[in-house]
Amino acid sequence: MGEIEAHESKLYSDFAPLYDKVFAKFFYFRLRRVIESVKIAQGARVLEVGVGTGTSFPAYPRHCEVIGIDLAPDMLARARRKIRENGWRHLKVVEMDALHLDFADDSFDYVMAFHVVTVVPDPIRMIEEAKRVCRPGGRIVIVNHFTSESRLLGFVTEALDPVTRRLGWRTNLRLTPFIQATELSVETVYKLSKVSLYTVLVGANSKDGYRR
Numbered sequence: 001m002g003e004i005e006a007h008e009s010k011l012y013s014d015f016a017p018l019y020d021k022v023f024a025k026f027f028y029f030r031l032r033r034v035i036e037s038v039k040i041a042q043g044a045r046v047l048e049v050g051v052g053t054g055t056s057f058p059a060y061p062r063h064c065e066v067i068g069i070d071l072a073p074d075m076l077a078r079a080r081r082k083i084r085e086n087g088w089r090h091l092k093v094v095e096m097d098a099l100h101l102d103f104a105d106d107s108f109d110y111v112m113a114f115h116v117v118t119v120v121p122d123p124i125r126m127i128e129e130a131k132r133v134c135r136p137g138g139r140i141v142i143v144n145h146f147t148s149e150s151r152l153l154g155f156v157t158e159a160l161d162p163v164t165r166r167l168g169w170r171t172n173l174r175l176t177p178f179i180q181a182t183e184l185s186v187e188t189v190y191k192l193s194k195v196s197l198y199t200v201l202v203g204a205n206s207k208d209g210y211r212r
């Protein structure tokens, strides 16, 4: 069994319809609460990296402008269809690599990364790019599963990593080393419920620690 990177999973190409039917349904309620909690200001410019099929779209207020980027054409095709069918003029999607963003420095007030840091091949590089395109004082908002800090659970989830990679996500990323490596200036970090597997991380952007 050859090594596979999470982002190469067929979940984001051949099985994009399955993603929408199974995962997106569960993910939406979480994303809606997170998006509401950051109270996006009137006229704000928002970038969502790894936007996929646009799970989050219905949660964005119409008073902001959102650009979603993703590398997977099949996921983007579904996102585009949702935009068209719902007449969402405040949303658009572009095919782009989150590790090499084609935007000028300080272009956005918010950069969102939902269920994507454990999918891209280099999460640290992705956050560096997010920091670059986000204006100083803007917000970087991450929702993701991180490996448990508990020794036993951490061991078990890390052991599952080769399997989950083939499904489309890694399970060997720990929260504290991730925050340290990205030098994110954490404003809040929390779980939406005691039993949630997912962590919400909101960072206030500063250019400290940004490496080109």
Ligand SMILES: C[S@@+](CC[C@H](N)C(=O)[O-])C[C@H]1O[C@@H](n2cnc3c(N)ncnc32)[C@H](O)[C@@H]1O
Binding pocket: 007, 012, 024, 027, 049, 050, 051, 052, 053, 054, 055, 056, 069, 070, 071, 072, 075, 096, 097, 098, 099, 113, 114, 115, 116, 119, 120, 121
């Ligand atoms: C688990 S899905 C999350 C989609 C969406 N954010 C959600 O919450 O439903 C991960 C997404 O990251 C995308 N992705 C993986 N590597 C990427 C990269 N280097 N640049 C942009 N998107 C990437 C995949 O194509 C996929 O659509």
